[in-house]
Structures are given as C-alpha cells and as structure tokens.
Amino acid sequence: MTATDGVAATSTREKTTTKANTAEAARKASLYGDHEKVYPRYVNGPFRRLKTIANWVLLSIFFVGPWLRWDRGPNAPDQAILIDMPDRKAYFFAIEIWPQEVYYLTGILVLLSIILFFATALLGRVWCGFACFQTVFTDIFVTIERAIEGERADRMRLDRGRLTVRKVGLKAMKNAAWLAVAFLVGLGFVLYFGNAPTLVMDIVTLQAGAAPYGTIAVVGGFCFLLAGYAREQVCIYMCPYARFQSAMVDDESLIVTYEAWRGEPRGKARKTEDFSQRGHCVDCTLCYQVCPTGVDIRKGTQLACIGCGLCADACDSIMDRFNLPRGLVRFDSVKNQARRARGEDVSIRWLRPRTLIYITALVVAIAVMTTAFVTRSRLEVNVLAERSPLYVQLSDGSIRNGYTVKILNMERTDTTFTVAVEDLPQATMDIVGHETVPGDAATARLPVTGDSVGTFRVYVSAPPEALDGAATPFRFRIENPATGEAVNQSANFNAPAR
Numbered sequence: 244m245t246a247t248d249g250v251a252a253t254s255t256r257e258k259t260t261t262k263a264n265t266a267e268a269a270r271k272a273s274l275y276g277d278h279e280k281v282y283p284r285y286v287n288g289p290f291r292r293l294k295t296i297a298n299w300v301l302l303s304i305f306f307v308g309p310w311l312r313w314d315r316g317p318n319a320p321d322q323a324i325l326i327d328m329p330d331r332k333a334y335f336f337a338i339e340i341w342p343q344e345v346y347y348l349t350g351i352l353v354l355l356s357i358i359l360f361f362a363t364a365l366l367g368r369v370w371c372g373f374a375c376f377q378t379v380f381t382d383i384f385v386t387i388e389r390a391i392e393g394e395r396a397d398r399m400r401l402d403r404g405r406l407t408v409r410k411v412g413l414k415a416m417k418n419a420a421w422l423a424v425a426f427l428v429g430l431g432f433v434l435y436f437g438n439a440p441t442l443v444m445d446i447v448t449l450q451a452g453a454a455p456y457g458t459i460a461v462v463g464g465f466c467f468l469l470a471g472y473a474r475e476q477v478c479i480y481m482c483p484y485a486r487f488q489s490a491m492v493d494d495e496s497l498i499v500t501y502e503a504w505r506g507e508p509r510g511k512a513r514k515t516e517d518f519s520q521r522g523h524c525v526d527c528t529l530c531y532q533v534c535p536t537g538v539d540i541r542k543g544t545q546l547a548c549i550g551c552g553l554c555a556d557a558c559d560s561i562m563d564r565f566n567l568p569r570g571l572v573r574f575d576s577v578k579n580q581a582r583r584a585r586g587e588d589v590s591i592r593w594l595r596p597r598t599l600i601y602i603t604a605l606v607v608a609i610a611v612m613t614t615a616f617v618t619r620s621r622l623e624v625n626v627l628a629e630r631s632p633l634y635v636q637l638s639d640g641s642i643r644n645g646y647t648v649k650i651l652n653m654e655r656t657d658t659t660f661t662v663a664v665e666d667l668p669q670a671t672m673d674i675v676g677h678e679t680v681p682g683d684a685a686t687a688r689l690p691v692t693g694d695s696v697g698t699f700r701v702y703v704s705a706p707p708e709a710l711d712g713a714a715t716p717f718r719f720r721i722e723n724p725a726t727g728e729a730v731n732q733s734a735n736f737n738a739p740a741r
C-alpha cells in the first residue's frame with residue numbers, strides 16, 4: 244500500500260466513522276425511541292387475582308347486559324339496556340331517554356368523570372390498571388398469546404427465531420383466536436343497538452343489514468389491533484388520560500412505588516446473602532418482566548405505569564424467597580415512602596382538600612342529576628307559526644294566523660291533551676280534523692298516542708280590535724288532564740299594522 248493509498252483508506256474510515264457517529268447522534272437526538280416489544284411474564288399474587296376478577300366481572304356485565312329483559316308494557320322494547328337508533332331513544336331499565344333529553348347523557352358523563360378523578364386522587368391509576376377496556380382486552384389477548392406461544396422466554400425466542408412451519412402455525416393460531424375474541428366483542432357491542440335474540444339470529448343467518456356487520460367489523464377490528472398489537476402503546480401514546488392523571492394525584496394518593504431507600508444499593512444475591520450491609524433489591528428484574536407496559540418501577544413513577552400492581556406481586560414473591568419483608572414494591576403514597584425511609588409511622592389520609600373537593604362535586608352532581616330526573620317533564624310542545632302568509636283577513640273582518648303545534652307525549656299511554664289559547668281576548672281556534680270544546684271556541688282536546696308526537700294544524704282567529712298591533716303576544720297552554728302537567732308555549736299573533 245502506498246502512502247497515498249494509506250491516506251485514502253484512513254480518510255474513507257474517518258468518513259464511515261463520522262457517518263456512523265452522525266447516525267448515532269441523530270438517533271439520540273430523535274424525539275422517537277425505538278419500539279421494544281413487551282413480553283409480559285405471568286405472575287401470581289393478590290393483584291393478579293384482583294385483575295382476573297375485574298376482567299370476569301366487567302366482561303360478564305358487557306356480554307350479559309343486552310340479554311337482560313325489562314317489561315315496559317305492550318308496544319315497547321323489553322330489552323333492559325338498549326340504544327334504539329331508528330326511534331332515537333335510549334333505555335336503561337326503567338329509564339327512557341328521548342333525543343331531547345340527551346343532556347342527561349352529558350350529566351352521566353360528568354358524573355363518571357368526577358368518580359374517575361376521585362378514584363385517581365385516592366388510588367392513583369386504578370381505572371387504568373383494572374377497569375379500562377384497553378387493559379381488560381389486552382390482558383385477555385396476552386393470556387391467549389401465552390397459552391399458544393408459551394411463557395415470556397418462549398415468545399421472545401419464537402419472535403427472534405427463523406420463519407418455520409411451527410412459527411407460522413403458532414402465529415396463525417394466535418391471530419385466529421384473537422379474531423374470534425374480537426368478533427365476539429364487536430357482536431356484544433352491536434347487541435346494545437337492537438333486540439339481542441333477534442339480532443343474533445339475523446347476524447348468524449346473514450339476514451342483518453350492513454350496519455350491524457359494519458359495526459362488528461369496526462369495533463372488532465379496533466379491538467384486534469389495539470389489544471393484540473398496539474397494547475401498551477395505546478396507554479403511553481394514544482390515551483389522553485395518562486397525560487393529565489399526574490395533575491389528579493398528590494403526595495397522599497396511593498400509587499405503585501419502589502422503596503429505593505430499602506432496595507438500594509441493589510445487586511445479585513445468593514439465597515444465604517447477608518442483607519445487613521446492602522439493599523434488598525436482588526436485581527432479578529422480575530418486576531420489569533411482568534410489567535404489561537414494560538416499565539422498570541425502580542426508576543420511579545412513570546407515565547407508562549398503569550398502576551396494575553403486578554410488579555408488587557412479582558417482588559413480593561422474590562422477597563419471600565429471600566426471607567425479606569414484603570412490600571419493596573407496593574401501593575403507597577409518596578409521603579408514606581418518605582416516612583418509612585425515616586423510620587416513622589405511616590398513615591393514609593383519605594380526607595384531604597383534594598378528595599373533599601371531589602366528594603362535594605360528586606354530591607352536587609348527583610343531587611342535580613336526581614332532581615332533574617325526578618322533575619323531568621313527560622310532555623314537550625313545539626309551536627311553529629306559519630310564515631307565508633303571516634296572516635289572513637277573513638270576510639267578517641277578523642284576522643287569522645296559522646300554527647303547527649307538535650305535542651310530544653313521552654308517556655306510554657294514549658293521552659288526550661287540552662289545548663287552549665290564552666291572553667288573546669275573543670280568540671277562536673280551528674283545528675284541522677278536530678273540534679273545539681262545545682261552548683269554548685278557544686279550547687280543544689287533542690289525542691296523542693303514547694310514546695309519540697302528535698302534529699296539528701291550528702288556525703287562531705281574533706277581531707282586529709282585540710289586537711295590540713302588528714304582533715300581539717299570546718300563549719298556547721297544553722295540559723295533560725290526567726297528570727296536571729302543563730306547558731305554556733309563547734307565540735305571536737300577526738296582523739296588519741294600524
């Protein structure tokens with residue numbers, strides 16, 4: 244090699260090194276870390292059992308819900324929980340919500356949000372760890388994966404290994420099982436939107452419309468992707484709740500903590516290890532291996548931690564093996580951890596300003612919702628004045644205005660409502676297809692079948708001398724004589740300007 248060749252080779256090497264350094268620097272500077280697949284290991288313990296019970300309870304509620312019946316009388320759906328899209332109504336046992344009452348759903352959402360904030364203030368991300376549908380379905384999908392592909396080490400080996408017939412078979416089996424579960428989830432969801440027994444038969448015999456199949460495909464598809472493949476990425480990157488939950492906890496909230504003061508300095512240990520001069524953490528990484536979101540809790544509280552407590556189960560099993568006190572990883576408050584480190588007594592303060600605010604908000608929201616619900620009207624009226632023409636002058640000189648009166652009868656029974664024109668002296672009414680009350684031309688009785696809207700063309704006439712000018716305000720009073728419930732609807736009577 245000549246000197247020139249040597250210099251050229253050195254220069255090429257330098258260029259390659261510079262390129263590699265630049266790539267490494269770019270990787271380090273990148274906002275996005277490489278995704279490392281999480282292979283959660285199975286662990287037994289109280290939190291694992293709690294998670295399993297929560298899964299069963301929540302899935303039972305979800306799948307059994309559409310099959311519960313509730314007698315609402317003839318011509319009414321007997322499904323206890325139903326969202327009736329064609330009739331635009333929602334049913335929840337004895338409660339029936341009309342489209343006009345959609346604000347009740349807003350109220351329920353507000354109520355649930357306050358309960359969630361309250362639970363978070365007390366117990367950290369207990370919702371994320373035990374009750375969120377993403378957590379529940381991911382747990383089920385991981386259980387299926389474990390049953391088919393084996394424990395953590397087997398799954399890691401399988402993924403890193405060559406493509407073999409066995410690998411393809413196992414992956415196909417797993418995806419087929421996931422798809423079956425996803426289909427059931429989609430089906431369970433759809434059953435809330437129609438009569439469950441009929442809908443199931445229609446779906447199975449391919450008689451259902453495009454909407455049920457489309458909904459099953461969308462809901463099931465999302466379940467398959469989110470619980471099967473996205474998993475902890477949903478909690479870390481997609482869920483907004485993970486972002487602001489830190490604002491809802493304080494130093495007294497119970498969260499999953501690592502007792503660094505007791506665990507460090509960590510290190511590998513033998514069964515006969517003397518722990519008097521070292522930390523209790525034996526660096527087995529079991530807490531990390533069981534974590535469904537790939538968190539090492541020893542690095543402190545992290546956004547990805549969903550508070551499931553599985554790492555506490557794992558660590559307790561290790562502590563038992565080394566005859567060390569349990570609770571190196573535990574549900575505890577930050578304040579208690581500091582107290583433990585100082586050797587002081589610990590306590591949980593359930594009542595503190597934050598939780599008291601949530602309790603107050605909860606009580607107020609429940610009171611408002613209950614009052615609104617108990618006093619809610621079962622009668623709604625809508626009056627629309629005819630615009631063209633605004634008025635008509637009759638041959639006897641009186642002025643006539645036309646109105647469309649819609650009476651919404653929210654009771655299940657057929658009802659005859661009394662409709663009267665008030666605050667318009669000498670007014671008379673003509674209702675297309677109906678008579679006024681004998682001897683009272685300003686009052687009529689209008690029948691409306693139960694659970695429906697009655698629409699009536701109403702003509703009101705009045706002599707010019709009884710009017711205030713171009714627009715005389717008056718009102719329609721609609722009353723249910725059976726219940727005494729009444730609605731006053733304001734209207735204007737139009738006439739030529741004087």
Ligand code: SF4
Binds near residue numbers: 534535536537540
């Ligand atoms: S760190 Fe522990 S509590 Fe948090 S998600 Fe992982 S296993 Fe669950």
Ligand code: SF4
Binds near residue numbers: 524572
């Ligand atoms: S499971 Fe416990 S002992 Fe093992 S690494 Fe985690 S904290 Fe340390």
